[in-house]
Amino acid sequence: MLEKYREERGALIPLLQGAQEIYGYLPGAAMERIARTLRLPAAQVYGVATFYAQFHFTPRGRHVIRVCLGTACHVRGGARIFEALRRQLGVEDGGTTADLRYTLESVACIGACGLAPVIMIDDDTHGRLTPESLPGILARYE
Amino acid sequence: MKSLMDPCCQRCAHRPETPCREYLRCRTEGPLCHDDEQCRKARQGRIEAVEGAAQAQRPTQNQINESPCWRLLVCAGTGCIASGGAPVVAALREAVEQRGMSSQVEIALTGCHGFCEQGPIIVVEPGKTFYRRVSAADALDIVDTHLAGGQRVDRLLYRLPGGEAVTCYPEIPFYARQHRIVLANCGHINPEDLGEYLARQGYRGFLKALAMERAAVIAEVKRSGLRGRGGAGFLTGQKWEFTAGAPGEEKYIVCNADEGDPGAFMDRSVLEGDPHAVLEGMLVAGYAIGAREGYIYVRAEYPLAIRRLQRAIAQAEACGLLGENILHSGFSFRVHVKAGAGAFVCGEETALLTSIEGNRGMPRVRPPYPAVKGLWGKPTNINNVETFANIPHILRRGADWYAAMGVGRSKGSKVFALTGKVNNTGLVEVPMGLSLREIIFAIGGGIQGGKAFKAVQIGGPSGGCLPESLLDTPVDYETLLEAGAMVGSGGLVVMDESTCMVDIARYFLNFTQQESCGKCAPCREGTKRMLEILTRITEGKGREEDLGALEKLAAVIKATSLCGLGQSAPNPVLTTLRYFRDEYEAHINDQRCPAGLCAALLTYRIDADKCRGCTLCARHCPVGCITGKPREAYVIDETRCVKCGVCLERCKFGAVIRR
Numbered sequence A: 001m002l003e004k005y006r007e008e009r010g011a012l013i014p015l016l017q018g019a020q021e022i023y024g025y026l027p028g029a030a031m032e033r034i035a036r037t038l039r040l041p042a043a044q045v046y047g048v049a050t051f052y053a054q055f056h057f058t059p060r061g062r063h064v065i066r067v068c069l070g071t072a073c074h075v076r077g078g079a080r081i082f083e084a085l086r087r088q089l090g091v092e093d094g095g096t097t098a099d100l101r102y103t104l105e106s107v108a109c110i111g112a113c114g115l116a117p118v119i120m121i122d123d124d125t126h127g128r129l130t131p132e133s134l135p136g137i138l139a140r141y142e
Numbered sequence B: 001m002k003s004l005m006d007p008c009c010q011r012c013a014h015r016p017e018t019p020c021r022e023y024l025r026c027r028t029e030g031p032l033c034h035d036d037e038q039c040r041k042a043r044q045g046r047i048e049a050v051e052g053a054a055q056a057q058r059p060t061q062n063q064i065n066e067s068p069c070w071r072l073l074v075c076a077g078t079g080c081i082a083s084g085g086a087p088v089v090a091a092l093r094e095a096v097e098q099r100g101m102s103s104q105v106e107i108a109l110t111g112c113h114g115f116c117e118q119g120p121i122i123v124v125e126p127g128k129t130f131y132r133r134v135s136a137a138d139a140l141d142i143v144d145t146h147l148a149g150g151q152r153v154d155r156l157l158y159r160l161p162g163g164e165a166v167t168c169y170p171e172i173p174f175y176a177r178q179h180r181i182v183l184a185n186c187g188h189i190n191p192e193d194l195g196e197y198l199a200r201q202g203y204r205g206f207l208k209a210l211a212m213e214r215a216a217v218i219a220e221v222k223r224s225g226l227r228g229r230g231g232a233g234f235l236t237g238q239k240w241e242f243t244a245g246a247p248g249e250e251k252y253i254v255c256n257a258d259e260g261d262p263g264a265f266m267d268r269s270v271l272e273g274d275p276h277a278v279l280e281g282m283l284v285a286g287y288a289i290g291a292r293e294g295y296i297y298v299r300a301e302y303p304l305a306i307r308r309l310q311r312a313i314a315q316a317e318a319c320g321l322l323g324e325n326i327l328h329s330g331f332s333f334r335v336h337v338k339a340g341a342g343a344f345v346c347g348e349e350t351a352l353l354t355s356i357e358g359n360r361g362m363p364r365v366r367p368p369y370p371a372v373k374g375l376w377g378k379p380t381n382i383n384n385v386e387t388f389a390n391i392p393h394i395l396r397r398g399a400d401w402y403a404a405m406g407v408g409r410s411k412g413s414k415v416f417a418l419t420g421k422v423n424n425t426g427l428v429e430v431p432m433g434l435s436l437r438e439i440i441f442a443i444g445g446g447i448q449g450g451k452a453f454k455a456v457q458i459g460g461p462s463g464g465c466l467p468e469s470l471l472d473t474p475v476d477y478e479t480l481l482e483a484g485a486m487v488g489s490g491g492l493v494v495m496d497e498s499t500c501m502v503d504i505a506r507y508f509l510n511f512t513q514q515e516s517c518g519k520c521a522p523c524r525e526g527t528k529r530m531l532e533i534l535t536r537i538t539e540g541k542g543r544e545e546d547l548g549a550l551e552k553l554a555a556v557i558k559a560t561s562l563c564g565l566g567q568s569a570p571n572p573v574l575t576t577l578r579y580f581r582d583e584y585e586a587h588i589n590d591q592r593c594p595a596g597l598c599a600a601l602l603t604y605r606i607d608a609d610k611c612r613g614c615t616l617c618a619r620h621c622p623v624g625c626i627t628g629k630p631r632e633a634y635v636i637d638e639t640r641c642v643k644c645g646v647c648l649e650r651c652k653f654g655a656v657i658r659r
């Protein structure tokens, strides 16, 4: 992967995205290798990675739960869904459960506002949620 | 021949290496490269099937055995997949197979129909039957009753509030009043088949442009009056002219598909449902401006959109519609897809460009505008997805046709994402200038649960909240700006009496505060101060002088911020202060939240006379603060109550009182 991007302009972000895909997060060593390959200061690589919400620096759960707190979801009770998940999983925003099963995150809009309130688990979108429907949905993700 | 893109027979001569100008006509009106009535019929049959225009109950081209009689358009948009669309597709395929109807039935996966709330959605052509909330269990019934039996499946039809079934989707009120131009293909073609786009007149606008002088193309776009759909509403033709006239050989076209605006999803639907329309728009822009390369910056949260775009690009390249010497015109154009990485501010044009270059997406001072100094320092034209998607129509049907729609200086149609507490949520495309009332009540079907309308939030974090008294406001750039809101990207979030306007203002400030890139102080610090004040008010700790302070901060932030994010961040606060001041005052002076939403200002109590001791509330209370004996009145321990309201929802006897 490093080879493919070595000569390309604006390669830093795609490389970080690729590395995160491989490791599930961005280990320091990976970022340093990217810095060396692109001949960029490590500080710049870290600077870019920390700027974007997409990048993570600690291992994440097997399943990432993104709770939408966008406007449409907010108006239709998204905060209560988030609250219920927070309590159920016992983690804060961005946190991962001790068994590494789930990571909980809030996001600004998933783009399925018609089904608000909405969550996304990995790449699956679940809509028209109530706090009661959550345990059944979670159970499907081992 | 399954797709128009397939060669009809061995004599079909088109090769992407030898692109010819007649290629598109050959595919849709031909064949022109050889003479064969059979081939021509097959092509026409295919076009008719896609057009779905056949009025008759049964298609006329039965005899063309290659073209199936029935076309099941199954929505494969994000919304419908989320509500269980994938198993429906599998079940339909199986049912068709099982009944041995594979040769007469085509199952086409489409993009979003806009009425996601009713998903999963299926449209059966011919006949335009609209089935909603379809599940896998309904598949056999659809095949047996409708396809084999010729009867509609009644229970899957859309029903009016009165219970009356509507069979044909153009008659559903949600669709009947819309004016679909940008969305015309969404839900009606398979976005993964370039042939279907061609059957709906795709790439004809581009062909027309290729035959024109570059300046004439720009003049046509200018004359149409099209304004950027990404928020600011800048005249598109004029922007093109600037970039075309900027010195430098190397120029870029960039499509802004970041759609960071929470509550908006029209760009997503266009990308997923009609990706070639965006590519065609970019091609026209590339030709007119003299660019050879284009970028589409899509947010990473839209994986399906990214996939469909990449497919569309690959298909267009494979038949010579993208790449070198397109259709033998001497014009070359390539398109790249860049996935964003999750930062609202990257939607701002200068931030987006630095993000493509691989840096932190921070905005910079304009001028110089991207038209002069953009991507890698070269002249760059950046437009929104919906803006590009309008271009093919303008070229194909002419500027006058386009300019005839709309009001004043706002021409054409606009797609709105209608969400919130409205009955019919979804994507709505209407001519500019329709009133809010018409959109929310006639198309949106009014407020959920028969509640009272309170406000509509327009334009996202840069926009504002308008009250009932302004419902007759026409939706166009100038009028909305005057009212303190803006068209923005087109999010319309409807709010009812249970929405607290102070909370909404706080919500938006929290959003902009978190998303501020931090480069300039007014935006970084100012929004933080405003958020502190708003939070205090919602907690019942508001002070007399707070409203004045909010207004003062807002004025400073608007005047001194670096980019549009900061400049427009105070808008939601200012409009709520302007139209809903009494709600702020109730919070500050009476420690009361009129909407009954701000948790800190609420208390829950159980009315001992009404309580039957059914235990429902106690069983569902997440913190176990409700105690009592079955069949006797229960009590809430207020010191431990987290004010989640679950007890209120659960109680069947109206015994829980919220104050």
Ligand SMILES: Cc1cc2nc3c(=O)[nH]c(=O)nc-3n(C[C@H](O)[C@H](O)[C@H](O)COP(=O)(O)O)c2cc1C
Binding pocket: B227, B228, B229, B230, B231, B232, B233, B234, B236, B256, B257, B258, B259, B260, B261, B344, B345, B346, B347, B348, B349, B350, B382, B383, B384, B385, B387, B388, B489, B563, B564, B565
């Ligand atoms: C904070 C901020 C966020 C923006 N987000 C978007 C966006 O998500 N999509 C978009 O098309 N334009 C967005 N814009 C507007 C763009 O800067 C730019 O005006 C637009 O892409 C130009 O295209 P148009 O002329 O076709 O509207 C945003 C602007 C600001 C200030």
Ligand code: FES
Binding pocket: A068, A069, A070, A071, A072, A073, A074, A108, A109, A110, A111, A112, A113, A114, A116, A117, A118, B262, B263, B264
């Ligand atoms: S606001 Fe939640 S999906 Fe858009």
Ligand code: FES
Binding pocket: B075, B076, B077, B078, B079, B080, B081, B111, B112, B113, B114, B115, B116, B117, B119, B121
């Ligand atoms: S996703 Fe199917 S209608 Fe929107």
